[in-house]
Amino acid sequence: MAGIRILGLGKAQGDRKVTNDDLSKTVDTSDEWIRKKSGIKSRYFAEEKTNLDMAVEAAEKAVKSSGIEKKDIALCIVCTFTSDDYTPGTACGVSGALGLEEEIIAFDLNGACSGFVLGCKMANEYLRTMPDKYALIIGSEKISPVMDMEDRGTCVLFGDGSGAAVVGFDQEAEFSFFGGCIPDRQVLGAKRGGYIEMAGQEVYRFATSKLPQCIDTILERTGHAPEEIDWYVCHQANERIIDTAARRVPREIRDRFFKNLYDYGNTSAASIPIALAEMEEKKMIKPGQKLICTGFGAGLTYGSMLISR
Numbered sequence: 001m002a003g004i005r006i007l008g009l010g011k012a013q014g015d016r017k018v019t020n021d022d023l024s025k026t027v028d029t030s031d032e033w034i035r036k037k038s039g040i041k042s043r044y045f046a047e048e049k050t051n052l053d054m055a056v057e058a059a060e061k062a063v064k065s066s067g068i069e070k071k072d073i074a075l076c077i078v079c080t081f082t083s084d085d086y087t088p089g090t091a092c093g094v095s096g097a098l099g100l101e102e103e104i105i106a107f108d109l110n111g112a113c114s115g116f117v118l119g120c121k122m123a124n125e126y127l128r129t130m131p132d133k134y135a136l137i138i139g140s141e142k143i144s145p146v147m148d149m150e151d152r153g154t155c156v157l158f159g160d161g162s163g164a165a166v167v168g169f170d171q172e173a174e175f176s177f178f179g180g181c182i183p184d185r186q187v188l189g190a191k192r193g194g195y196i197e198m199a200g201q202e203v204y205r206f207a208t209s210k211l212p213q214c215i216d217t218i219l220e221r222t223g224h225a226p227e228e229i230d231w232y233v234c235h236q237a238n239e240r241i242i243d244t245a246a247r248r249v250p251r252e253i254r255d256r257f258f259k260n261l262y263d264y265g266n267t268s269a270a271s272i273p274i275a276l277a278e279m280e281e282k283k284m285i286k287p288g289q290k291l292i293c294t295g296f297g298a299g300l301t302y303g304s305m306l307i308s309r
Contacts, residue, residue, distance in 0.1 A: 008068070012054040079138065
């Protein structure tokens, strides 16, 4: 039953808050249209901050929250598709900024919106061999520079931000993973030097079918009933997608599907850890609770995990 457990969380966001009304001044859209289609009310754009700046800010908070010593962090993964530079990876910059040990394994992981869950899976396997060490997993995205601000089908959805988690291996913790990839370049992606392109209806059909399947599979594999899970934390892409998944569990526990996309928009790999960090700030997550976190996005990738606080 051994696996990783969340020990600390932190988040950061872009330096400028952008409301739907702000966007309506430059794009053919409206607050009503955006809310109806996605549930999003605002998002943050990083104008002065780099992706690395946000990743470091979130990481510092997560390490402080965990109470561990930085010297005991053996793995640093930054999940992102919007690294500031081609190379070195953002994880190397985070490790340097935090003053982590030279022997650390540090690399970036491009799993798009599934990235954070995939990073946790990798950390779980790595820490099996080093159970006395810890991992720092960060989802961090600066998406605003790769958005076509004339394409209302994409530019109203995304935002910039970072979320981080410190995890440790615990013989009493429970961790389970399910994920995969359905190769499809045409549905959702961003070519090098270009903007995000998305076939909205196809992505919506993929997400509304795969998200419930992921949750059902994790429950089946672990033998848990839906009501035994304290929180369901899905990728914050669209309110309607999350509500579709919530309808698969008993009505009385549907409020366990946390949503904060209203304020952040879709932050890709950062959305799940930002949500977790906000829940931590609000004292919604308690030690010993079980969470199912599920991501889905470009690739088309999907990943779901049961993890303990």
